[in-house]
Amino acid sequence: MKEVEKKSIRILHIVSGMDTGGVETWLMHVLRRIDRARFQFDFLTHTNKHCFYDDEIRSLGCRIICCMSSSRLWSYARNFRSILKEHGPYDVVHSHVHHFSGFTLMLARYFGVPKRIAHSHSDTSLNDGRAGFWRKFYLRSTKWLIRRNATIGLACSSQAATNLFGKDWNNNSRWRVLYCGIDLDPFESLVDRVEVRQELGIPSDAFVLGHVGRFTEEKNHDFLLDIFEEVIRREPNAYLLLVGDGPLRKAIEQKAQRLNLIGKIRFAGVRPDVPRLMLGAMDVFVFPSHHEGLPLVLVESQAAGLPAVISEAVPVEAIVIPGLIKTLSLKDGVAIWAQAVANSMNFRQHSSESQQLVSNSRFNVIHSATELCNVYSSGIIYKG
Numbered sequence: 091m092k093e094v095e096k097k098s099i100r101i102l103h104i105v106s107g108m109d110t111g112g113v114e115t116w117l118m119h120v121l122r123r124i125d126r127a128r129f130q131f132d133f134l135t136h137t138n139k140h141c142f143y144d145d146e147i148r149s150l151g152c153r154i155i156c157c158m159s160s161s162r163l164w165s166y167a168r169n170f171r172s173i174l175k176e177h178g179p180y181d182v183v184h185s186h187v188h189h190f191s192g193f194t195l196m197l198a199r200y201f202g203v204p205k206r207i208a209h210s211h212s213d214t215s216l217n218d219g220r221a222g223f224w225r226k227f228y229l230r231s232t233k234w235l236i237r238r239n240a241t242i243g244l245a246c247s248s249q250a251a252t253n254l255f256g257k258d259w260n261n262n263s264r265w266r267v268l269y270c271g272i273d274l275d276p277f278e279s280l281v282d283r284v285e286v287r288q289e290l291g292i293p294s295d296a297f298v299l300g301h302v303g304r305f306t307e308e309k310n311h312d313f314l315l316d317i318f319e320e321v322i323r324r325e326p327n328a329y330l331l332l333v334g335d336g337p338l339r340k341a342i343e344q345k346a347q348r349l350n351l352i353g354k355i356r357f358a359g360v361r362p363d364v365p366r367l368m369l370g371a372m373d374v375f376v377f378p379s380h381h382e383g384l385p386l387v388l389v390e391s392q393a394a395g396l397p398a399v400i401s402e403a404v405p406v407e408a409i410v411i412p413g414l415i416k417t418l419s420l421k422d423g424v425a426i427w428a429q430a431v432a433n434s435m436n437f438r439q440h441s442s443e444s445q446q447l448v449s450n451s452r453f454n455v456i457h458s459a460t461e462l463c464n465v466y467s468s469g470i471i472y473k474g
Contacts, residue, residue, distance in 0.1 A: 098127060098128050098129065098130045099128060099129050099130070099181050099182065099466050099467060100130045100132070100178070100179070100180045100181050100182070101129060101130065101131050101132070101180065101181065101182040101183075101184055101466060102132050102133075102134055102174075102177075102178075102180040102182070102183050102184070102203075103117060103131060103132070103133050103134065103184050103185075103186065104134045104183065104184070104185040104186060104187055104191070104194050105117070105133060105134070105135055105136075105186050105187065106135065106136050106137065106187060107135045107136065107137040107139070107141045108133055108135065108141040108142065108143040108144055108147060108154065109141045109142045109143070109360070110142045110143070110334075110360050110361075110362070111304065112211070112270070112385060112386045112387065113186055113211045113270075114141075114142075114143060115386070116270040116271065116272075116386060116455070116458070117131075117186075118143050118146065118147075119271065119272070119273045119455040119459070120455065120458070120459045120462060121147070121150060121152070122150070122273075123455065123456065123459045124459055124463060125463075126150065126151060128463075129463055129466060130151075130152070131147075131152045132152055132153040132154075132155060132177060132180075133147060133152065133153070133154050133155065134155050134156075134157050134170075134173060135154060135155070135156055135157070136156075136157065136158065136160045136187070137156070137158075138156045138158065142360060142362075153177065155173050155177060157169045157170055157173055160190065163193065166193075167197055170194070170197045170201070171197070171201055174198075174201050174203070178203075179202070179203075180203055181203075181204060181205060181466075182203070182204075182205040182206075182207060182466055183195065183198035183203045183205075183206050183207070184207040184209060185198075185206075185207065185208055185209065186209045186211060188210065188211070188212060188214065188254065189214075189228070189229055189232040189233065189236075189254070190232065191208040191209070191232070191236055191240070191254075192208075192231070192232030192233065192234070192235030192236040192238075192239065193232065193235060195207075195208055195235065195236065195239040195240050196235050196238070196239045198239070199239045204241075205241050205242065205466070206239060206240050206241045206242070207240065207241070207242045207243070207244060207465070208236045208240040208242075208243045208244070208254065208255075209243075209244045209245070209246075210243070210244070210245040210246065210250040210251060210253060210254035210255065210383065211245075211246050211250060211270075211383045211384075212246075212250055212253065212381070212382070212383035213247070213249040213250050213252075213253045213381050213382060213383055213403075213405075214253060214381065215249075215252075215253050215381065216380055216381045216403075217308075217381070218253075233254065233255075233256070236254065236255070237255075237256075240264065241264065242264055242266075242465060243255050243259070243264055243265040243266070244266060244267075244268045244465070245259075245265070245266070245267050245268070245383075246267070246268070246269065246270050246383045246384040247267060247269075247383055247384035247405040247407045247408070248260075248267060248405065248407065249382075249383070249384075249405045250383040250384065250405075251265060251266075251267055267407075268458060268461055268462065268465070269384070269407070269452045269453055269457075269458060270384065270386055270453070270455075270458050271386075271452075271453045271454050271455030271456065271457055271458035271459070272386050272389050272390050272393065272448070272453055272454070272455055273455050274393060274445055274448060274449050274454060274455075276363075276365035276366065277365050277369065277390075277393045277394060277441060277445050278445065279365075279366070279369075281366055281369040281370040282370065283369075283370045283371070285370070286366060286367065286369075286370030286371050287370065287371055290331065290356050290358065290371055291356065292329050292331070292356060292371060293327070293329075295327065296327050296328065296329045297325050297327055297328045297329070297373050297374075297435055298328070298329045298330075298331055298371055298372050298373045298374075299317075299318060299321065299328065299329070299330045299331070299372070299373070299374055299375075299376050299431060300330075300331045300333070300367070300368065300371065300372030300373075300374065300375050300376070300391075300396070301314060301330070301331070301332050301333065301334075301375070301376055301377065302333040302334055302364055302375075302387040302390075302391075303333075303334050303377075303379075303385075303387065304334050304335065304336035305334060305335060305336030305337060305338040305339040305341075305342055306336050306337065306338060307338065307380065308379055308380045308381050308382070309334075309336075309379055309380075310378045310379055310380050310401070310420070311332070311338060311342045312342065312345065313378050313420065313424075313427075314330075314376060314378055315330075315342065315345055315346060315349060315351065315355075316424045317376060317378065317424055317427045317428050317431065318330045318351065318354075318355070319349050319351060319424075320424045320425060320427075320428035321428045321431050321432060322351070322354065323428075324428060324429075324432050325432055325435070328354065329354050329355070329356065330351075330354060330355045330356070331355075331356045331358060331367065331371055331372060332355065332356065332357050332358065333358045333359070333360075333361050333364060333367060334358075334359070334360065335359055335360050339357070343357065364387070364390060365390060365393070365394060368390060368391055368394035368396055369394050369441060372391075372394070372396055373396070373434070373435065373438065374396060374397050374398065374399065374431055374434040374435070374437075375387075375388070375391035375396045375397070375398040375399075375400075376398070376399050376400075376427075376431060377398060377399070377400040377401065377404060378399075378400070378401045378420060378427065379400075379401050379403050379404060380401070380403055380420070381403045382403055382404050382405065382408075383405075384405050384407060384408050385404060385408060386453070388400065388404060388408045388409075389408060389410060389448060389453045391414075392409075392410050392411045392414055392415075392444055392447075392448055393441075393444055393445050393448040394441055394444065395414070395438050395439035395440060395441040395443070395444040395445075396414065396438060397414050397415075397416070397434040397437045397438060397439075398414055398415050398416070398434075399416045399418060399427065399430045399431050399434065400415060400416070400417055400418070401417070401418065401419070401420050402417055402418070402419050402420070403420075404417070410447060410448050410451045410453060411439070411444055411447050411448075413439070414437075414439060414444070416430045416433075416434070418430060
């Protein structure tokens with residue numbers, strides 16, 4: 091093996107922006123735990139707006155580098171080349187932008203980056219199947235580019251691997267599943283449920299449905315409101331806590347107004363204290379997604395001991411504590427979902443027991459951070 095005269099392995103992560111999505115939060119968990127003298131992270135983003143994690147990233151000695159014009163490929167390629175020339179060289183380019191990773195890794199290969207990682211964090215097969223001719227051409231082309239230019243492919247679940255690397259992905263040694271992990275430290279904190287609910291304007295004796303996720307089509311907030319409307323008929327003291335933001339938030343707020351539910355719903359926005367809200371405010375986690383890669387928020391809900399009612403689109407790999415999970419089809423209808431939610435009342439598991447189960451699972455961030463660093467360092471001996 092070649093010996094490289096470097097004190098650290100330099101990794102350039104390609105992301106849309108470092109806001110509080112599942113991928114970005116996991117990367118922050120990893121960044122806080124790695125040996126930053128040995129593994130140096132920089133982040134290439136496709137936005138020039140200030141994102142939630144930007145300040146912390148810079149405080150940890152990493153750079154945020156904007157590369158715009160992702161819709162204009164020649165301009166993007168010139169910007170990408172300039173970034174590598176100015177801020178490189180990099181030992182690894184780790185691309186988290188799903189299909190577009192085909193293009194970013196092609197550029198990384200052309201400009202001489204030796205290790206190129208495509209990371210699949212989603213299963214977009216439902217939307218892919220509905221795509222028109224040109225979109226399908228784009229999907230086929232980018233998947234071909236990934237096969238051509240990625241030296242390693244990582245996926246958060248088997249479904250996510252199939253979506254980006256093909257049905258026979260497990261027959262190719264380049265492709266593998268690497269389960270992302272969660273930070274369990276916040277779940278060990280003592281939380282005053284009365285205080286948390288007071289902050290949110292929720293009665294201490296309310297039955298609270300919780301959801302964490304961006305307001306986008308795949309998260310299916312529209313159906314979630316229908317479920318909640320039915321739950322209210324059965325449990326008049328029910329409330330709905332929605333954590334997150336996104337392009338469909340205004341539409342969901344308008345629907346809540348039409349259904350006369352707005353007084354019973356709390357739109358909490360983007361929050362840095364999701365574990366505290368799960369421990370202190372929520373009684374059941376409801377997750378009727380159309381599709382998912384592997385939702386870490388469901389792992390977090392299990393660490394908090396919350397019962398959860400989820401759709402069949404959620405990979406079974408995300409289920410750590412089966413006794414807490416009820417899986418339904420979106421075709422089952424509102425009444426069946428509402429009854430499953432109502433049945434979960436007073437079914438919460440003691441949080442210390444659930445924390446231990448998650449801690450011992452593959453979803454402890456310590457495990458995934460160690461595994462990821464092994465991926466970065468494998469094949470090259472680096473001098474200290």
